[in-house]
Amino acid sequence: MRHRAPKPSSGVANAVALLVKSGLCLQLLPGMALACALPPSVILTLPSGHYIAAAAVTVAVTALLGSMAQHAPSLGARAIWQRPVRVPVSITSYLSFLCFLGLVLVGFLGARDPMHNLMTLVFWTVVWIAIPLASMLLGNVWQVFNPWIAPIRIMRTLLGRTGGIGLSRLGHWPAVLGYAGFAWFQMVSLAPDDPAVLATVALAYWLVIFGLGVLEGEDWLERGEFLTVLMGFLAKVAPLWVDPVDRHLMLGTPGTQVLQMKPLDASAVAFVTLALSALTFDGLMETFWWHSVIGENPLEPTGRSAVMVQNTLGLVGTWALTSALIHLTIRMGGMIGGARFAPGPVMLSFLAIAAGYHAAHYLVTLLTAGQYTIAALNDPLFRGDSLLGLPAFYVSFGFLTDTRIMPLIYAAQFMAILGAHVLAVFLALRLVGPETRAIAHLPMTGLMVAYTILGLWLLSTARTG
Numbered sequence: 001m002r003h004r005a006p007k008p009s010s011g012v013a014n015a016v017a018l019l020v021k022s023g024l025c026l027q028l029l030p031g032m033a034l035a036c037a038l039p040p041s042v043i044l045t046l047p048s049g050h051y052i053a054a055a056a057v058t059v060a061v062t063a064l065l066g067s068m069a070q071h072a073p074s075l076g077a078r079a080i081w082q083r084p085v086r087v088p089v090s091i092t093s094y095l096s097f098l099c100f101l102g103l104v105l106v107g108f109l110g111a112r113d114p115m116h117n118l119m120t121l122v123f124w125t126v127v128w129i130a131i132p133l134a135s136m137l138l139g140n141v142w143q144v145f146n147p148w149i150a151p152i153r154i155m156r157t158l159l160g161r162t163g164g165i166g167l168s169r170l171g172h173w174p175a176v177l178g179y180a181g182f183a184w185f186q187m188v189s190l191a192p193d194d195p196a197v198l199a200t201v202a203l204a205y206w207l208v209i210f211g212l213g214v215l216e217g218e219d220w221l222e223r224g225e226f227l228t229v230l231m232g233f234l235a236k237v238a239p240l241w242v243d244p245v246d247r248h249l250m251l252g253t254p255g256t257q258v259l260q261m262k263p264l265d266a267s268a269v270a271f272v273t274l275a276l277s278a279l280t281f282d283g284l285m286e287t288f289w290w291h292s293v294i295g296e297n298p299l300e301p302t303g304r305s306a307v308m309v310q311n312t313l314g315l316v317g318t319w320a321l322t323s324a325l326i327h328l329t330i331r332m333g334g335m336i337g338g339a340r341f342a343p344g345p346v347m348l349s350f351l352a353i354a355a356g357y358h359a360a361h362y363l364v365t366l367l368t369a370g371q372y373t374i375a376a377l378n379d380p381l382f383r384g385d386s387l388l389g390l391p392a393f394y395v396s397f398g399f400l401t402d403t404r405i406m407p408l409i410y411a412a413q414f415m416a417i418l419g420a421h422v423l424a425v426f427l428a429l430r431l432v433g434p435e436t437r438a439i440a441h442l443p444m445t446g447l448m449v450a451y452t453i454l455g456l457w458l459l460s461t462a463r464t465g
Helices: 012-029 039-043 048-069 091-107 118-138 149-159 173-187 195-216 220-223 226-237 266-284 288-293 303-336 342-360 363-378 407-431 438-460
Strands: 075-080 241-243 249-252
Touching: 039 249, 048 118, 048 249, 048 407, 091 118, 091 149, 091 195, 091 303, 091 438, 118 226, 118 241, 118 342, 118 363, 149 195, 173 195, 173 220, 173 226, 173 249, 173 266, 173 303, 220 226, 226 266, 226 342, 266 303, 266 342, 266 438, 303 342, 342 363, 342 407, 363 407, 363 438
Parallel strands: none
Antiparallel strands: 075 249, 241 249
């Protein structure tokens, strides 16, 4: 007679079945994964090393051939249309000021969710990304929407002020200070996306600039207010722009306006190096490499409050290192090639790099957060309205995992950085003149190649957030 194993009690059997079912259900639940789910993790599947190597070789060959030929391709422009002034800047600026006040109220009274508050969405997506990109293509768009021009004009007229208090003697240093504070707020502070915090900081900054503008005059904005300075510099690489004298719409080779600029003074050079280093550290601070440097686990970040000191030092250190390397490279070129190879004219070529890096760095943010911005503008109170006439739609990030779309996005970023560096090489050759010895460009070529590699690596490496 064969003995059978005793059957488990019904209670044990039910418990085992429950555990099995629970385990299967847990497999279907979202959980923490030891991988980067951001766009760079998709881009890492591309042969990004080949892209980087090809870009470095392209920049090096362009610089070497250009310096040996002792001349760069000519850059020119022609008038294609005389644009009449239909709406004065005073009106557009005043309307922009009213919109700014409305956004501040929304920041204080609206939803605290950054993805559902127009203050956060409009500032970080429209002001900080869309308008700079438009300026790189269409000229100084910011001048039309500057929210300080009209209020300053009105207040100075009411007060009867016609002079200044000497702020213009400070050059661009107030703008450098403003940009440094903004970079710290954006990258290091605890809650730059919080609508109420952003509204408070934006209103305080507007009031400070407004008071200084009333004392000095609206022209001071072009040297002392960092957004106005930055937008103006980025607009110098645009292929389309409006001539400020005769109002003709000009079409020309990107960078033509740069050749018409005066050499930058020390304060303007500091501003350009700050713009470059801020973008560099913004990409660097989220890399696994930086987290290893500051002793953070990139897969379990402890939050901004725990690394404020480290990130502050990193931001300042990146600015110092960028400035030192650029000045050392330019000085080496000047020692080899002559006095024309100086920071004032050479740094003008870096405006192209600043524009290219800004476009490449924020492209994915524009494609993602831009969807939230359009949705919020279409239905600002979330009542089912359709102010823009758009049907209800869902914000989608699915393209970030599409193997057909992500290579196109990376290619656009790649071309922005490579094109910016090639244009910078051409501009540097023209700005220092053909009388400069060809060998003088060798140190700068090395720096350009290294900067190209760094920029493309920052776009393709894994990130933590």
